[in-house]
Amino acid sequence: MSAVPALKIDNIGKHFGGVKVIDQLSFSVPLGARTALIGPNGAGKTTVFNLVSGVYPLDYGSIALNGADVTHVSQGERIKFGLARSFQNIRLIAHLTALENILLGQQIRAGGLRGLLYPLNVFRRNKWRDEARAALCDVGLEAYGDDMVGDLPYGVQKRIDLVRAELARPKLLLLDEPAAGLNPTETEELQAHLEGLTERGITLVVVEHDMQFINVLCEHVVVLNFGSKIAEGTPEEVRNHGAVREAYLGREEDEEAFSHAS
Amino acid sequence: MTSYQTGLLVILSINIVIAYGAYLPIAAGQMNLGIAGFMALGAYASAYVANNAGLPPIVTIFIGAGFAGLLALIVAVPILRTRGIYLALATFALGQIVAAAILNVELVGAAEGYSVLDHFGLATIAPITIATIAVVAYLNRTRFGLNLTAISQDELLANLFGVRTRRLQIAAFTLGAFFAGLGGALHAHYYNYIRPQDFNILLSIYIILFVLLGGTRSVLGPIVGAAIFTFLPEIFRDLDKKFSAFFDQVPDWLGQASAWRFAIFAALIIVFMMLRPQGIMTRGATRAAARWVAWCVRRLGFARSSGARP
Ligand SMILES: Nc1ncnc2c1ncn2[C@@H]1O[C@H](COP(=O)(O)OP(=O)(O)OP(=O)(O)O)[C@@H](O)[C@H]1O
Ligand SMILES: [Mg+2]
Numbered sequence: 001m002s003a004v005p006a007l008k009i010d011n012i013g014k015h016f017g018g019v020k021v022i023d024q025l026s027f028s029v030p031l032g033a034r035t036a037l038i039g040p041n042g043a044g045k046t047t048v049f050n051l052v053s054g055v056y057p058l059d060y061g062s063i064a065l066n067g068a069d070v071t072h073v074s075q076g077e078r079i080k081f082g083l084a085r086s087f088q089n090i091r092l093i094a095h096l097t098a099l100e101n102i103l104l105g106q107q108i109r110a111g112g113l114r115g116l117l118y119p120l121n122v123f124r125r126n127k128w129r130d131e132a133r134a135a136l137c138d139v140g141l142e143a144y145g146d147d148m149v150g151d152l153p154y155g156v157q158k159r160i161d162l163v164r165a166e167l168a169r170p171k172l173l174l175l176d177e178p179a180a181g182l183n184p185t186e187t188e189e190l191q192a193h194l195e196g197l198t199e200r201g202i203t204l205v206v207v208e209h210d211m212q213f214i215n216v217l218c219e220h221v222v223v224l225n226f227g228s229k230i231a232e233g234t235p236e237e238v239r240n241h242g243a244v245r246e247a248y249l250g251r252e253e254d255e256e257a258f259s260h261a262s
Numbered sequence: 263m264t265s266y267q268t269g270l271l272v273i274l275s276i277n278i279v280i281a282y283g284a285y286l287p288i289a290a291g292q293m294n295l296g297i298a299g300f301m302a303l304g305a306y307a308s309a310y311v312a313n314n315a316g317l318p319p320i321v322t323i324f325i326g327a328g329f330a331g332l333l334a335l336i337v338a339v340p341i342l343r344t345r346g347i348y349l350a351l352a353t354f355a356l357g358q359i360v361a362a363a364i365l366n367v368e369l370v371g372a373a374e375g376y377s378v379l380d381h382f383g384l385a386t387i388a389p390i391t392i393a394t395i396a397v398v399a400y401l402n403r404t405r406f407g408l409n410l411t412a413i414s415q416d417e418l419l420a421n422l423f424g425v426r427t428r429r430l431q432i433a434a435f436t437l438g439a440f441f442a443g444l445g446g447a448l449h450a451h452y453y454n455y456i457r458p459q460d461f462n463i464l465l466s467i468y469i470i471l472f473v474l475l476g477g478t479r480s481v482l483g484p485i486v487g488a489a490i491f492t493f494l495p496e497i498f499r500d501l502d503k504k505f506s507a508f509f510d511q512v513p514d515w516l517g518q519a520s521a522w523r524f525a526i527f528a529a530l531i532i533v534f535m536m537l538r539p540q541g542i543m544t545r546g547a548t549r550a551a552a553r554w555v556a557w558c559v560r561r562l563g564f565a566r567s568s569g570a571r572p
Contacts, residue, residue, distance in 0.1 A: 053422060076421040085422070093415045095479055095545070096408070104412055108424035110405055121403040148545065168423065
């Protein structure tokens, strides 16, 4: 008996206008692992995340989270199935502070009307704010808690975006280019942080262009090109796969990244 | 206090309550241009109940507010499907429908206007205003307030994190209509006479301006906006007397000098909006104000305690 995958994508498709952006795509994400979703620019990686999180409806096919079919579950309800995500273009609420942005991540756990009307900022101590502050401390951002998030540096915003998603206490976390724009030190910290998430039992799917990062972090790689899966396996297997090399051919940076990595 | 000053404070108090009626939907990213319509509902409903049911006046104004809120809740479901400029137009139309309907209801005087028997003064109205400010200030410090800001900035994102965006927008719209109705009921009980044309579109637009000028992200915004709109025209009223040497120079063909105060006022609003499109009371400004008040309080306390020392 094989374990139920954290995410099962079964023959899905999506077109925008006349362009098939996702075409008969199937793959599974094993529970508790770190899976990479890679592919050239425009391959459809972000679109896969958008389809899984329900931002767009599917043309056909089905998506299951932890064995539960969520194909027809609305975008606002999927988080209840233990799904959270980050965004390629950071989507923080610029008019809220760093701390308040993180409080938004707890929304799903806050409960109905009572949670909605529970004072967050009246008494000195508050379990939600204390938790959010602790989460900020964990990633070394305690100093930024009360700053308007729009004024903060990019690397800091990136971390806040990630922490916010974590505070939804997801079982499956989709990260869209978490290392993009980070310096080497920040990238290393991120790696350690993501390994910590796995230890806490969170399944990760990471979209990333930095192959070095993928090789160190992920045990399972899915390669997309033109909206279809062209390869799947360990980083080693994928690296030596003919179709993958072909897909990246002519893209010198990517070629370089590949040869450096191998 | 002279009765002129008391009257101004009453108008300010009522304006603040109504301003929150526009503030709440704006906080959720929605423009309600039908505020005057909800005021009219609150005003007429409270007046009718006050004149006929023999209930305590304080109860009747909340019945009026509740009536406005209830109607808002009923229309919210279809009307909030529209967005942006279409929502503004839909709410504008709603306000017009309310005014037109009242014009035809003989029960409340139709075009003749309607008298209200009970009278409220500053002593009743000010506490209601303070309670309203307290309620909104509290809501701003809950997830409700947090989520409204999130919705107004990025509805999709808020929704992905499990915020019930539509429900919250309906709640903000309804609660806003409740406050507009409350303000309308206070208006009816202060002036003791209401006519359909008291609640026209111009009023709705002014109330939106209160909030946009004062600031949409702070509980202080509507207060500051309402204060500016209540006091500035009055200050100008005296100006043309004080600076009569200047205003007397206004050539005849420009008409009455005193009439120009509204033009000057409008020009000032435009300048304000250009200089501070985010409104006067931003979050930062509110924090600075809070720090300043805290500092003053500390200084005062310190001065007093040190003065008491032998
Ligand atoms: N909402 C949309 N409307 C129209 N076309 C879209 C939309 N979203 C994505 N696309 C198109 O779908 C294709 C795949 O886009 P997607 O963002 O998923 O690629 P990606 O693999 O994430 O690329 P990148 O590495 O650059 O982030 C692109 O050609 C893009 O232009
Ligand atoms: Mg992308």
